[in-house]
Amino acid sequence: MAEALAAFSVAANIVAFIDFGTKVFSAGYRLRKSAHGALDSNETHEQMTTDLANVINDLELSIRLSSTDCQLTSNELGLLDLAKQCKTVATKLFVALEGLKIQGKHSKWNTFKTALKTVWKETEIEDMQMSIDRFKQQLIVRLLASFRLVSNPQSTFYRVERIDENTQGVGEKFLGFIQEARTWKADIIDAIHRDKASAEDRGLMKSDPHQSEREVYLQSLLLRRLHFDDMEDRHNRISKAHETTLQWLYKDPGGINATWSSFTKWLSSDSNLYWITGKAGSGKSTLMKYIYSDQRTFDGLAEWCGGKVLHTAAFFFWNSGSEMQMSQLGLLRSLFHQILSKCPTLIPVVLPARWESSLVFGDDPQPWTLAELRQGFELLAADDLADKRLCLFIDGLDEFNGNPMNLLSLLKDIDFSPNIKVCISSRPWVEFEDAFRDRSGLRVQDLTYRDIQAYVSSHFLGHAGFAELERREPEYASQLIEEITQKASGVFLWVNLVVHSLLAGFGNADRLSDLKRRLDFLPPDLENLYRKMLKSLDPFYLEHASQLFQLIRASTSPPSLLCLSFADEDEEYVFKCKVRPLTREERTFKADVMKRRLNSRCKGLLEPMIKKSRAIEKPEKSIADHTVQYLHRTVKDYLESPRVWNMLLGACQSSFDPQLALLRSSVLQLKTLHPHCLNHEIFWNNVKLCITYAKALDAQIPSLDLIRVLDELDHAA
Incomplete structure (x- = not known):
């Protein structure tokens, strides 16, 4: 250690010259001539020459003392050579400074650099500045090498005596x-972070698992810096699952005809991603919280671990919370805090620069950056994790406030790690469907019909108010639970709000008409949800979204994906399209494209509905026949309220008429209908639809446009 400190003494003298030169050339020394012609300023000329002379003397002394040591390392020899170069430049600067003393009268000098131009050429000044900057960069490199030599447990310079939390780091000693300790500390830490070396190359890996008191202290300090105030807030706010719900998750989904992937099989398998999706308000976050707290989850993961130690971490995005709760930076800080709290030996592996600067200086005050944490996540995914395995639970990807592709890029890192699994949830946005459609997963609203029944029943049965309703209106009471379940359309949030409203009505002895009105009323909390969903629409697609909402409202019945696809075509397509049946592949392609457009433009407010009377029944074979409807009846109420509807109409700048678009769609459906499907009823129903939409056309639509479309109808018929 003594030899290392001697090297630091040489380095400190180099620092003194660099700081002097930097101050000189950055106008740190300001000069002016007095009335007598002598240089005068807060920093006098005499003081400058004295300071520089002292720097030169210290450099010369440290060079002379170090030159007598025959056992210098290559790094120490490099420091010695750097000190000699600094002495040469310092001497040259001293000569120039002396030359200013004997000059005659000159105009006012604002700075030493200005004065220096009277004795040096501009190129000489630039060379001097460049030399000082180069010396600083070279010195930082040498200092880092020295720090690592002293801190490396494998080095002969490593301190073997007891190290407690009060022990200074080698950087702190330097x-x-x-004098300018704060500036140099910041510069050296910057250099540590710019270095992309691994933990092993930095000399951070220890063969001895024992940790000193100081290392334990620095780990706790680093973890405190990762933590943020509302890190657990969203998880704590999510309602717990009702005691009789979600039990299906840990059961067999039903073999070859199952509509979802077995969660228990995924837990114990080598498959590394499970996607839970569902419409807004369907209970995805509640399900994720349930999963993360149920012992059966950890029992299944234990099988996957095969004797290795399991560690878990969870993050719940929340776009109504703080910036950290909806950002990738918050996600990574939270996950790393949880993982590294349980596995502190991973800190040097995943955050090597942060750990090195902490060891050297006792702390690293730099703010966390996304680049640093993303690199840490890549290192975590690439590490073999020795005797450990990790499972991450990330809820609400759709509540992330950035580009979803950035999250998908992060998750791709896990694909290459056999030791990390992740369970995620999100709404079925296009980006997520494209990324996860082939992965294990489930759709929440397909599986909660009986849960909703059980939830409503448990709140009503045994309630004095409901018992009174059963006495007064036995027929209505017997149908109420089933009516709520069917009207829910899988939106558990609506169920929760309506049940509590009805319970209040029972307690208030509401009339039957009052209870029916409560059942049809849009709860304020749900309105807030829809308002946020509407605000999340991409501004680029807002006009297109407005057109789609208008088409749904104008349609005489929920349109199929194929019908909506035809209505969404360019105006001239109806005239260019030939009279011929679409193949199954063409129908499916058009429906798939329309589904993606709905997803990206409307963000779940409109969605294709699979034709089935219960979630457990099989869907229709052709996606083209799936009807497009509102996420829930209350979405219709919200969007068609005067204020919101006027806003949507205002977003539509072009001359768009939904009746004309639906008329063109009806004509196109006739032109492309397969002969096997064509019968008297279907034919005349389409013709009647065309007449209905033609009669409803806005009076502002030119009659020529209508006549052209009706002529095309006649041609198709």
Whole structure:
């Protein structure tokens, strides 16, 4: 250690010259001539020459003392050579400074650099500045090498005596030699972070698992810096699952005809991603919280671990919370805090620069950056994790406030790790469907019909108010639970709000008409949800979204994906399209494209509905026949309220008429209908639809446009 400190003494003298030169050339020394022609300023000329002379003397002394040591390392020899170069430049600067003394009268000098131009050429000044900057960069490189030599447990310079939390780091000791300690500390930490070396290359890996008191202290300090105030807030706010719900998750989904992937099989398998999706308000977050707290989850993961130690971490995005709760930076800080709290030996592996600067200086005050944490996540995914395995639970990807592709890029890192699994949830946005459609997963609203029944029943049965309703209106009471379940359309949030409203009505002895009105009323909390969903629409697609909402409202019945696809075509397509049946592949392609457009433009407010009377029944074979409807009846109420509807109409700048678009769609459906499907009823129903939409056309639509479309109808018929 003594030899290392001697090297730091040489480095400290180099620092003194660099700081002097930097101050000189950055106008740190300001000069002016007095009335007598002598240089005068807060920093006098005499003081400058004295300071520089002292720097030169210290450099010369440290060079002379170090040159007598025959056992210098290559790094120490490099420091010695750098000190000699600094002495040469310092001497040249001293000569120039002396030359200013004997000059005659000159105009006012604002700075030493200005004065220096009277004795040096501009190129000489630039060379001097460049030399000082180069010396600083070279010195930082040498200092890092020295720090690593002293800190590396494998080095002969490593301190073997007891190290407690009060022990100074080697960098802290070095800063005691110099004046501008804060600036140099920041510069050296910057250099540590710019270095992309691994933990092993930095000499951070220890063969001895024992940790000193100081290392334990620095780990706790680093973890405190990762933590943020509302890190657990969203998880705590999510309602717990009702005691009789979600039990299906840990059961067999039903073999070859199952509509979802077995969660228990995924837990114990080598498959590394499970996607839970569902419409807004369907209970995805509640399900994720349930999963993360149920012992059966950890029992299944234990099988996957095969004797290795399991560690878990969870993050719940929330776009109504703080910036950290909806950002990738918050996600990574939270996950790393949880993982590294349980596995502190991973800190040097995933955050090597942060750990090195902490060891050297006792702390690293730099703010966390997304680049640093993303690199850490890549290192985590690439590490073999020795005797450990990780499972991450990330809820609400759709509540992330950035580009979803950035999250998908992060998750791709896990694909290459056999030791990390992740369970995620999100709404079925296009980006997520494209990324996860082939992965294990489930759709929540397909599986909660009986849960909703059980939830409503448990709140009503045994309630004095409901018992009174059963006495007064036995027929209505017997149908109420089933009516709520069917009207829910899988939106558990609506169920929760309506049930509590009805319970209040029972307690208030509401009339039957009052209870029916409560059942049809849009709860304020749900309105807030829809308002946020509407605000999340991409501004680029807002006009297109407005057109789609208008088409749904104008349609005489929920349109199929194929019908909506035809209505969404360019105006001239109806005339260019030939009279011929679409193949199954063409129908499916058009429906798929329309589904993606709905997803990206409307963000779940409109969605294709699979034709089935119960979630457990099989869907229709052709996606083209799936009807497009509102996420829930209350979405219709919200969007068609005067204020919201006027806003949507205002977003539509072009001359768009939904009746004309639906008329063109009806004509196109006739032109492309397969002969096997064509019968008297279907034919005349389409013709009647065309007449209905033609009669409803806006009076502002030119009659020529209508006549052209009706002529095309006649041609198709």
